[in-house]
Amino acid sequence: MTRPGTSSLAPPADLDSAIERIRSHGGRVTAGKRALAELLYAEQRSLTADEIVALLGDHDRSAIYRSLAQFEELGIAEHLHLGHGQAVYRLAGLPTVPVLCSACGATFHINRSHTRAFVERVSKHTGVTLDLTHFPLTGTCQQCAATIR
């Protein structure tokens, strides 16, 4: 299975370290991979494969998927599944937890600080170490909550 969080490497500090990491692990730094890495560092947010294709312009999808897979192995990027449809990709180790609004479909982020006590409680009571960054949480955003009732 393709598992999130498979890489044991710490997220690289910046774009240059990421590029260097590709090379030092036997990968070739191609124009496509460099553009992809630059995009992820520039955006600092979750992007669907479609968005990546659109933002990169003339690039092959399968090459992008392969580059993203390599980035994940190298601890540079990670992907999340938003449920129905597409996954999203982003830099590894961002300090936020993605939340999908089940009413309007928008994705937003809450700071990881909110999750700490919860993660500790679950760990203490159940032995399970949660990692809330690999799948989005689901909820209703403020606007939608207001609209619905």
Add this chain to the structure above:
Amino acid sequence: MTRPGTSSLAPPADLDSAIERIRSHGGRVTAGKRALAELLYAEQRSLTADEIVALLGDHDRSAIYRSLAQFEELGIAEHLHLGHGQAVYRLAGLPTVPVLCSACGATFHINRSHTRAFVERVSKHTGVTLDLTHFPLTGTCQQCAATIR
């Protein structure tokens, strides 16, 4: 978009109420739907479409998907996405939150009581009303945590 938690109906108390709900909303109670509902009530857990097909025996997949969709509209069932690949389906309103172990791939459940304070905190600070039952959380189970290090 196919949204989780779309139904505003409370989960039916038992199988008979579920059956009655189908009928009272203009649905026909067929042998297939009855078998599916019985299965969900008997198992009280998340099942993949494959498992459902296997457990029900000779049933058409598209009919099962359509029945599950109807059950969701009626507030009888809900589905979750475990990421790569298949979704899982289960009765609506179960008092547990699914957790996917990112190391071994197993799905288990933690009691909803653990999530209450967290949900309140996020609501207060961000305005977002989390619903943690519609997507699994991700983490590492006790065995895997022990094995890995």
Add this chain to the structure above:
DNA sequence: TTCTTTGCAAAATGTTTGCAGATAC
């Protein structure tokens, strides 16, 4: 009888794979 549902086949969606030529190192 009427409207819903089934079963089958085909489409749709998002991702993965095989392979030959191009490219980084």
Add this chain to the structure above:
DNA sequence: GTATCTGCAAACATTTTGCAAAGAA
């Protein structure tokens, strides 16, 4: 020079859709 990468086409896995026949109320 050689192993990795790209681009293309085809495969894949899961879910959805169209339609005619079957079935529930």
